[in-house]
Amino acid sequence: MDAVRALIQRKIKNLRLLGVPVLGMSADLLIGAGCVAEVHSSAVSLGEAGLAPRFTEAAERGEIKVVDYTCPAVHTALQATEKGVPFMPLRGVIGSDLLQERNDWRIENNPFAGSKDPILLVRAIVPDVALFHARWGDEAGNVWVGRRRELATIAHAARNTYVTVEELRPGDMLEDELLAPGVISSTYISGVARAEHGAWPLGVADVYGIDDAHLAAYAAAAKTRDGFQRYLDEYVWQKKKNSLPA
Amino acid sequence: MIARLLGDAAHVAVGAASPIPATGCELARAQGKRIRVTRLHKRKGNPFTEGSRELFDLAGQGRIDLFFLGGAQIDGEASINLVRAEGRRFPGSFGSAFMYFTCRTILFREEHSRRVLVPRVEFISAPGWSPPEVERRGGPIALVTGKALFAWQKDKRRFRLESVHPGHSADEVRENTGFDFDAESVAETAPPSAEELALLRSSVARQLASDYPEFAQRVWG
Numbered sequence: 410m411d412a413v414r415a416l417i418q419r420k421i422k423n424l425r426l427l428g429v430p431v432l433g434m435s436a437d438l439l440i441g442a443g444c445v446a447e448v449h450s451s452a453v454s455l456g457e458a459g460l461a462p463r464f465t466e467a468a469e470r471g472e473i474k475v476v477d478y479t480c481p482a483v484h485t486a487l488q489a490t491e492k493g494v495p496f497m498p499l500r501g502v503i504g505s506d507l508l509q510e511r512n513d514w515r516i517e518n519n520p521f522a523g524s525k526d527p528i529l530l531v532r533a534i535v536p537d538v539a540l541f542h543a544r545w546g547d548e549a550g551n552v553w554v555g556r557r558r559e560l561a562t563i564a565h566a567a568r569n570t571y572v573t574v575e576e577l578r579p580g581d582m583l584e585d586e587l588l589a590p591g592v593i594s595s596t597y598i599s600g601v602a603r604a605e606h607g608a609w610p611l612g613v614a615d616v617y618g619i620d621d622a623h624l625a626a627y628a629a630a631a632k633t634r635d636g637f638q639r640y641l642d643e644y645v646w647q648k649k650k651n652s653l654p655a
Numbered sequence: 656m657i658a659r660l661l662g663d664a665a666h667v668a669v670g671a672a673s674p675i676p677a678t679g680c681e682l683a684r685a686q687g688k689r690i691r692v693t694r695l696h697k698r699k700g701n702p703f704t705e706g707s708r709e710l711f712d713l714a715g716q717g718r719i720d721l722f723f724l725g726g727a728q729i730d731g732e733a734s735i736n737l738v739r740a741e742g743r744r745f746p747g748s749f750g751s752a753f754m755y756f757t758c759r760t761i762l763f764r765e766e767h768s769r770r771v772l773v774p775r776v777e778f779i780s781a782p783g784w785s786p787p788e789v790e791r792r793g794g795p796i797a798l799v800t801g802k803a804l805f806a807w808q809k810d811k812r813r814f815r816l817e818s819v820h821p822g823h824s825a826d827e828v829r830e831n832t833g834f835d836f837d838a839e840s841v842a843e844t845a846p847p848s849a850e851e852l853a854l855l856r857s858s859v860a861r862q863l864a865s866d867y868p869e870f871a872q873r874v875w876g
Contacts, residue, residue: 430707430708430749430750431746431747431749450747451747451748451749451750452737452746452747452748452749453746453747454746454747457867457868457869457870458869460745460746461746464744465743465744468744469742469743469744475744477738477747477748478747478748479748479749479750479751479752479753479780479781480707480711480749480750480753481708481711481715481750481753482752482753484707484708484711488708499753500715500753500756500757500790501752501753501754501755501756501757501781501791502752502753502756503785503789504779504781504782504785504789505748505752505779505780505781505782506738506778506779506780507748507752507780524788525788526788526790527788527789528790556701556703556704556705556706557706558704558705558706558708559705559706559707559708560706562706562708614699621868621869625869
């Protein structure tokens with residue numbers, strides 16, 4: 410989230426966001442701040458805190474382009490890139506309106522079936538940049554994401570991967586058998602920056618939890634443009650990191 | 656009632672937006688039912704080590720028997736819409752377009768109104784049925800709302816009203832449902848027993864509090 414706040418401070422424009430497989434508060438902040446042209450995602454929401462208000466308004470007013478996915482199709486498209494193949498098949502989806510007006514998904518017949526067996530083919534997605542927060546980086550440039558292996562898939566598929574980390578560790582985590590399965594090798598990493606408490610108000614497993622009160626307060630504040638601007642002033646421009654908005 | 660609907664399912668998965676279905680599943684477990692309940696957004700001790708993609712791989716292989724889906728709109732052919740309706744934008748389809756094909760599915764929506772239960776959804780996130788050539792192991796089995804329980808009749812592609820919750824009537828259900836449905840012998844939904852209520856308020860409430868904090872606070876305080 411520190412990286413998201415930094416992007417807003419730099420007044421970046423025309424981002425195309427891909428949710429893997431969904432988006433939340435980071436996307437809502439970027440959309441509200443005018444940084445986003447397109448959203449490709451299976452959903453955008455604040456979880457238990459409800460609708461993502463800036464996304465909802467921008468989508469309803471047609472201010473951003475929204476391309477709707479379904480979660481496994483995003484994973485499948487990135488796994489295709491990971492393997493260096495142009496597409497991958499996925500069951501389900503046939504008959505859904507998600508298929509309307511898009512040329513990156515096609516229904517073809519399973520070439521190995523003896524009879525009619527339509528199946529969806531999902532074109533590979535190559536993100537320009539993968540951006541996420543992780544617990545540890547090390548001297549060798551590796552990043553530890555633990556069980557969050559979908560982050561490894563994004564890193565494998567993206568042209569560039571930038572990571573903020575809670576903590577920098579000495580040494581090389583790939584030499585530690587217990588840590589190695591949760592590591593993304595430096596092969597895939599373009600840059601690492603330390604950002605302590607950098608996921609806040611979201612959480613990092615076993616380090617700090619989601620700040621539910623802050624998320625609920627954000628959801629309420631961002632219902633209006635004015636409320637959202639006040640939130641940006643306080644938490645992005647003034648860089649406050651306390652839990653509850655004034 | 657959700658606990659009673661689980662049938663012979665051995666592995667049930669429950670999503671982030673489904674605190675009531677999660678409550679039903681945990682109640683069944685607290686009553687001693689041998690059932691694996693995978694709560695997708697468990698903040699601690701989450702069952703997945705391959706990220707959320709593992710859920711879809713599990714479902715694709717047929718390792719999840721039962722799932723819950725909702726909808727901004729649900730229609731008489733059991734198609735669901737999680738994208739847009741009446742000019743309003745909703746979060747999106749999530750995994751519905753895949754999970755509905757791979758798991759037996761209980762449709763769940765607390766609000767029972769003509770706004771939600773419509774003749775035809777404006778956008779099909781996931782269709783209620785598929786032509787025979789489309790491989791589909793899963794699909795709807797029931798629709799549960801705040802007023803009633805409907806069974807899905809796959810052969811007729813129509814819902815049948817099974818029972819009406821205490822305090823509501825079959826006429827009220829008809830009045831508030833935008834699609835046509837069958838209704839032969841409609842029972843009253845049996846309320847939870849004293850024993851079930853006690854479990855809900857003690858061990859089940861404790862289990863859910865950490866993953867659905869807002870819901871737990873609202874219901875159990």
